[in-house]
Amino acid sequence: MPGPFRLLAPRRIERDSFPLRLDDGRTIEVARTRHPRARQLRLSVDERGVRLTLPPRASLASGERFAHQHRDWLAAQLARFAPAAAQGLVPGESVQLPLRGAQVPLAWREGRYACVRSGPDGVEVALPARAPPAALARALRDFYEAEGRADVGRWLARYLPGLPRPPRRLRFRPMTSQWGSLAPDGTVSLDLSLVLARPSAFEYVLVHELCHLVHADHSRAFWREVEARFPAWRAERDYFKAEGRALKGAARALFG
Amino acid sequence: MFFRNLTFFRFPASLDLADLESHLASHVLKPVGPMDMASSGFIPPFGRDAEALSHSIGDATWVSVGREDRLLPAAVVNDLLQKKLAELEAREGRRPGGRARKRLKEDLVQELLPRAFVRPGRTDAILDREHALCVVDTSSRKQAEHVVSALRDALGSFPALPPNAEVAPRSVLTGWIAGEPLPEGLSLGDECELKDPADNGAVVKCQRQELQSDEIARHLEAGKQVTRLALVLDDHVSFVLGEDLVVRKFKLLEGAVDALESTERDDLHAELDARFALMSGELKRLFAVLEPALRIGRADA
Numbered sequence: 001m002p003g004p005f006r007l008l009a010p011r012r013i014e015r016d017s018f019p020l021r022l023d024d025g026r027t028i029e030v031a032r033t034r035h036p037r038a039r040q041l042r043l044s045v046d047e048r049g050v051r052l053t054l055p056p057r058a059s060l061a062s063g064e065r066f067a068h069q070h071r072d073w074l075a076a077q078l079a080r081f082a083p084a085a086a087q088g089l090v091p092g093e094s095v096q097l098p099l100r101g102a103q104v105p106l107a108w109r110e111g112r113y114a115c116v117r118s119g120p121d122g123v124e125v126a127l128p129a130r131a132p133p134a135a136l137a138r139a140l141r142d143f144y145e146a147e148g149r150a151d152v153g154r155w156l157a158r159y160l161p162g163l164p165r166p167p168r169r170l171r172f173r174p175m176t177s178q179w180g181s182l183a184p185d186g187t188v189s190l191d192l193s194l195v196l197a198r199p200s201a202f203e204y205v206l207v208h209e210l211c212h213l214v215h216a217d218h219s220r221a222f223w224r225e226v227e228a229r230f231p232a233w234r235a236e237r238d239y240f241k242a243e244g245r246a247l248k249g250a251a252r253a254l255f256g
Numbered sequence: 257m258f259f260r261n262l263t264f265f266r267f268p269a270s271l272d273l274a275d276l277e278s279h280l281a282s283h284v285l286k287p288v289g290p291m292d293m294a295s296s297g298f299i300p301p302f303g304r305d306a307e308a309l310s311h312s313i314g315d316a317t318w319v320s321v322g323r324e325d326r327l328l329p330a331a332v333v334n335d336l337l338q339k340k341l342a343e344l345e346a347r348e349g350r351r352p353g354g355r356a357r358k359r360l361k362e363d364l365v366q367e368l369l370p371r372a373f374v375r376p377g378r379t380d381a382i383l384d385r386e387h388a389l390c391v392v393d394t395s396s397r398k399q400a401e402h403v404v405s406a407l408r409d410a411l412g413s414f415p416a417l418p419p420n421a422e423v424a425p426r427s428v429l430t431g432w433i434a435g436e437p438l439p440e441g442l443s444l445g446d447e448c449e450l451k452d453p454a455d456n457g458a459v460v461k462c463q464r465q466e467l468q469s470d471e472i473a474r475h476l477e478a479g480k481q482v483t484r485l486a487l488v489l490d491d492h493v494s495f496v497l498g499e500d501l502v503v504r505k506f507k508l509l510e511g512a513v514d515a516l517e518s519t520e521r522d523d524l525h526a527e528l529d530a531r532f533a534l535m536s537g538e539l540k541r542l543f544a545v546l547e548p549a550l551r552i553g554r555a556d557a
Contacts, residue, residue: 112434113476114453115427128477135479138453142424150422153553160268160555165408166415168401 011036018060020050020067022075030067032060041066045077047249081245088253089125091136097123098250099147101198116143141192141255145172148195148202155203159229163213174251179240180205182212193251197243204236257301257318257380257531261395262495262503262539265404265416268556269388276317276383276411280309283410288324290370296323296406299378302528311529315385316536321406323377328368336368337361379403382536387543388555390416395504415555418501422551425499429482433467438487439549441541444468445486445494450475489545493538501550503542512538 014034021027031051041063042053054063067074089097089106096103104122111126114135118124123143127136152170160166168186175181175191182188188209194202207230215222226233240247285297299322300306311318340360345351352360380393381403390407392400408414432438433448444467452458460475467485483499492512496504516534546552 112473113427113430113481114479115431117423117427128479130477131479132454134452134454134457135481138481139424139427142426146422146424149420150551150553153420153422156417156420157268157554157556160415163415166417169418170420 018064020064020071020074022071024075028074028078032063034058043067043070043074045074045081047081047245048252050074050078089136089140091125091127098196098254099123099144100151100195101201114139116140118143118147137255141174144192144195144251144255148172148190148192151195151199151202152190152206155206159207159210162229163210165213167210167213174255176248179244180209182209182216184216186213191248191251192255193247196250197247198239200232201236201239204230204233208233257528258508258535259380259382259391259393259506259539260504261393262506263392263394263397263400264419264501264503264543264552265390265392265400266419266552266555267388267390267414267416269385269554270556271388271414273317273383273385273411276319277308277310279410279412280319283406284309285322285324288326288374291366292326293328293369294323294325296321296402298322298406298410301380301532302525306525311532313529313533313536316532316540317383317385318380318532318536319383319407320378320380321403323379325375325377326369326372327375328365328372333361333364333368336364340364381407382539384536384540384543386540387547389543391539395502417555419550420553421501422553425497425501425550426481426483428550429485429497429499430476432487433472433482433485434476435468439545441490441545442549443488445488445496447484447486447496448472448482449484450480451483452478452480489538489542493542495542497546501552508534508538 013036015031017029017031019027020030028050031049032054033051034054034056036056038053038055040055041058043066044051044053050067052063052067054060092108095106097106098104099118104118106122107124109124109126110129112128113126114128114131115126116123116139117126125136125139127139149170149172165186167182167188169188171187171189172192173189174193175189178191179194180188180190188206190205190209194205208226211222211225211229214225230236280298283297285299286295288295298309299320300309301311301318301320302308304322309319337357337360341352341357379399379402382391383389384391390404392403394400394403404414404416407416432442432444438444446465446467447463448465448467449462450460450472458480460480462472465472484496484504486494486496486505488494488509490511491509493506493508495506498504512534516530
């Protein structure tokens with residue numbers, strides 16, 4: 001039986017949005033989330049835009065006032081994230097595709113089914129005339145997953161012998177803020193946008209998750225395991241700090 | 257002993273399986289204890305009264321993991337618990353509290369377990385050293401992983417991983433149905449599953465359907481992709497290959513079974529031996545076709 005106050009508070013996450021006028025005359029759309037576990041008003045900005053999080057019983061007016069008070073900060077943050085907001089592919093027009101830290105040439109043709117394949121001179125996309133946008137997104141996602149699996153398969157053989165147990169399986173999926181995770185059952189999940197990153201960074205994330213099979217924490221002992229297998233991990237961590245948002249943004253624009 | 261479903265795992269080719277038999281012997285199936293819910297361990301592939309815990313022909317080895325589960329349905333326990341609670345309430349004039357109820361339930365389980373039925377079960381697996389491949393006769397990932405972890409416990413180390421396809425299986429399967437050339441020996445069957453690429457998108461399942469027809473072509477044009485596809489290899493085996501790289505409905509056809517029936521055998525052991533020889537041979541042929549088509553990577557460099 002929940003306590004009396006739990007019954008009053010909404011238990012679900014509610015989402016909507018409201019417009020906010022900035023000092024330079026622009027009007028931006030602020031995503032508003034009411035979260036049952038939020039403790040205070042919170043404004044956050046990333047390449048997807050501005051988000052306001054409200055605790056269960058805060059009023060909408062107080063939220064809008066809060067956003068209005070911080071409009072200068074918002075404008076500065078938006079400017080910071082503007083370069084990371086990537087564009088998706090335009091069928092038949094885009095000529096480049098990000099892959100392994102570089103841009104590879106892209107060719108389009110009409111096909112009987114949606115398919116993205118890499119060939120000797122770049123990547124070729126086949127798309128039926130009537131295909132919905134989701135078909136291209138799915139084909140791109142499958143393409144990146146296959147490329148990622150090829151990379152991981154190559155690296156994994158080197159790292160497996162030193163581990164107490166192998167990972168149970170490998171999953172690739174788009175993740176919001178993490179780059180990878182290791183579930184208690186030994187499943188390694190990797191973010192699909194890693195395939196867009198430079199290969200050494202991707203390899204570092206794999207090593208990081210594999211080392212969690214030795215130590216399921218971020219203790220000094222864990223970092224010693226990482227250091228032993230991948231001495232240059234600091235450079236890769238700095239790379240993610242600098243380029244991470246752009247990578248995630250590019251992946252989201254490509255396959256959602 | 258013909259496998260119905262095939263779940264693949266790859267292990268490093270350098271793995272030493274020489275004294276497999278002695279490792280398995282220390283992890284044989286023990287009868288489930290009167291107070292245990294389940295037990296599992298290796299059993300002789302030729303049946304529980306046979307001796308050897310593995311059987312090899314060439315570089316293929318057949319092992320079998322047995323299980324004994326006690327069947328104690330939760331509904332039976334709950335029903336008895338309710339009756340006991342009602343009786344106690346009538347006698348004492350109050351409903352027992354949470355802790356007392358929990359203890360009552362535990363007592364009931366203790367009382368019923370020794371009387372519960374024991375359901376035996378087994379899952380077979382073939383270790384193919386030529387392809388560094390472990391094939392488990394199940395389509396359930398949980399059961400397949402159970403067999404692999406039983407092998408891992410017995411051998412100490414068994415770094416087997418699910419196969420890693422370096423090309424999207426969906427796009428390969430869709431390509432085959434859309435008219436791209438199939439690998440040598442493979443031909444289309446009469447069953448497929450098509451999925452819309454959107455999240456929670458439409459699913460079309462066809463059985464006894466001509467796959468290279470206008471109806472299917474319309475679905476492909478609308479952007480649907482093949483997630484399961486029935487295939488036939490050389491008139492010897494038919495199967496359904498899924499995008500998860502699990503082979504379902506694996507069936508040996510007349511072309512393969514003919515060889516088996518032409519010889520007379522009265523001995524069960526010899527019969528099973530012949531079936532295993534046939535099965536492991538067909539598996540090797542199948543994997544030799546699938547491996548390059550789906551670019552399945554090896555577990556070692």
